[in-house]
Amino acid sequence: MQTTTLNSILVQLRAALERDDLAGAVSMLQALRAPDQADLFSELNDEHQVVLLPELHPTASADILEELDDEEAAELVSALPMETVIRIVDKMEPDKAADLLGDIHPQQAQTVLAGLEDPDEVRPLLLHPDDSAGGLMTSEFLALRRRMRAAEAIQAVRAWQPEAETIYYLFVVDRFGKLCGVVNLRQLILADPATFISEIMDPDVVSVRVGTDQEACARLMARYDLLALPVIDAEEVLLGVITVDDLVDVLEDETTEDIQRLGGAQPLERSYLDTGVFTITRKRIGWLLLLFLTETLTGSVLRHFEGELQSVVALAFFVPLLIGTGGNAGSQTTSTIIRALAVGDIDLGDALSTLWHELRTGLMLGLAMAGIAYVRALTWGSPPPLALTVALAIFTIVVWANGLGSLLPILAARLRIDPTVVSGPVMSTLVDATGLFIYFTTARFILRL
């Protein structure tokens, strides 16, 4: 729905709540789709939220809780009466319910769990970390048996009424519960009713272990265009299924994290305007400080070359230009390499070919920049030896920045550190001190200082 339409509904919704017209507010909200409901709901203040949620149909409340940010949902639930929470959680998808219970006070979680209609659907999911295959999967799936006939399988599908997630892939298990194949609903409809499932199933199933990282699961689903990914334990027993809507959420969250890290900040846990200024500051100050302290190195380099600087003050004019260009060339390289690593265009074994690729790119970029810098320095009235110094320095700095920018992310990945730590700000800071050193050393030689 258009943002403008939603905004005008929000105004009406707030007005209805202000004049205590709960029924009006409920009908306004329930006319919308779940993600829109959640959007409007999260714009309301805490009191309105606490009053409104119990009045909605439990299914609608469950949808809203599923769509809210984890922290926001946990805070809200802690403010509601226990019976209301139980009624709503009962209608949530088991994987989302487990996430929520993991975020609230353990004692409250125990009470809610005990009150659920089917606690065994949720309990096993509590064991797995949120960001693993086990935390992402739902336990609400239908497993077929190899010896079933197509007609029986269709009967089972009819009899099975999942609450929310529609699964079109039906996984097949043997009598020990081991995953042994997959059938899709269309094949089932097309098949002769008397056919055995084992005859129409595809025995070659892509699956993941329960501890697999969520990003790896998402990449696998994206690569093989899967609508559902089965999760198994060490004995290959089918434990749950990850569905495509979770895949999209995971990819989006991981991208948000990557982009925030690339900007040199720790990722935020909830949406931007809902995150307090104090939290945002906390997420940024660490890197900012670390980079500041690293950057003081540049001061030491400058002090080291104080004599040169005093005899040719004009050298100082080019300092920001040189280190700026080095930082920019480095950022261009790292962002390309980090993304290539993330989507699998290059892997950890490609360090040398990547370095070679970037060094050649750096040579070309460096030559072009050196030519332009030479001309620019001359037109600024610098004597030719100074112009030559600047040109040589910029060439060396660009090649160095490209080389460093290609190796550092791969090195980080090898050390099992997220390569996004080598962000633009980190590159600029690293290149600043080394760039200055290159510049003044070149100046010493050429200007014979």
Add this chain to the structure above:
Amino acid sequence: MQTTTLNSILVQLRAALERDDLAGAVSMLQALRAPDQADLFSELNDEHQVVLLPELHPTASADILEELDDEEAAELVSALPMETVIRIVDKMEPDKAADLLGDIHPQQAQTVLAGLEDPDEVRPLLLHPDDSAGGLMTSEFLALRRRMRAAEAIQAVRAWQPEAETIYYLFVVDRFGKLCGVVNLRQLILADPATFISEIMDPDVVSVRVGTDQEACARLMARYDLLALPVIDAEEVLLGVITVDDLVDVLEDETTEDIQRLGGAQPLERSYLDTGVFTITRKRIGWLLLLFLTETLTGSVLRHFEGELQSVVALAFFVPLLIGTGGNAGSQTTSTIIRALAVGDIDLGDALSTLWHELRTGLMLGLAMAGIAYVRALTWGSPPPLALTVALAIFTIVVWANGLGSLLPILAARLRIDPTVVSGPVMSTLVDATGLFIYFTTARFILRL
């Protein structure tokens, strides 16, 4: 499949091709899943590719062509005999076939189109830009009619044998072809065979116009967890369907573009190692040059304050530190804001609340950095007035960088420019010149120069 396994298969595959064992190569490749086949195939040299592709089963060749980068596929097709191309394109999904035909020589495209079994499935798709809903949709869909009974609909599904894309949402049209509802396959199976489709369909369908931008389509599908998105024309006639595998591809491509732009480079069109050094240079040199020329402003600022610089050379030591911190604070802000805009956490109307959010964050970060800079300058042996200058300047620069970093992406978006142009490198460069100006102006006042 594991990268290591794939790499060892690649070695064997190359060996087979070297000794002209085409049958061996074919069976090696056809044992793999389509995305793995495409990966290995694209690692082969051009001659091997041209020899191998016609030998594969046309369905396998079609899968490979669909998975290859656009440019790579077009080059390969141009080197193959026309009959082979026609045989393969016939097995491709219509939307992918249209993309391919749009990338090759128009005359060749005409010949291929004329030779296809069902050219009318592909021809209308050629009219739409690749990155619009029309370019993304497939024309291979099954539309139900409102007056059909459930049993007839199931019969239609059975009779309809789509080549590749499995669609579990079935869209319902009226007699003019206008979209009027959606039924999913599960509902169809559960329904009484005599029920009319109009009774079980959901009339509230999310759809897009044919010209809608692909990223908007993807955001819509992600937001409402859709497995399929119907595409309509101005008269609401159903033209095609976008499926969830395309959604994932679009989100991934857009993310790659965003991250490359955030690093200050134009996005690459194909995967990293397949992109020539010359092309990479071309994609980066524009921004690097523009930023270089902008950065020469800092030289002018320094020259403007040459007198101050000569009387207190120590002022120069803090230049990289101050502009570095400003650039880092600015990058942190823009990357957060750009992502918040992309996922819809903030919209264009939120400029003021975003600015307010960032100014407060900037105040806190600025205070912290000023305190630390003051202490650091003193321990470096700077006289207290100089330390005070540095502290005041860093405070002002951080607040300024945060404010600028929050407004520029929103301003860009308002001017319908991609906000990622306000990348880290752009922020650093903008903050460099203005930051120096702030620094020397502060110095003038405090040091009474």
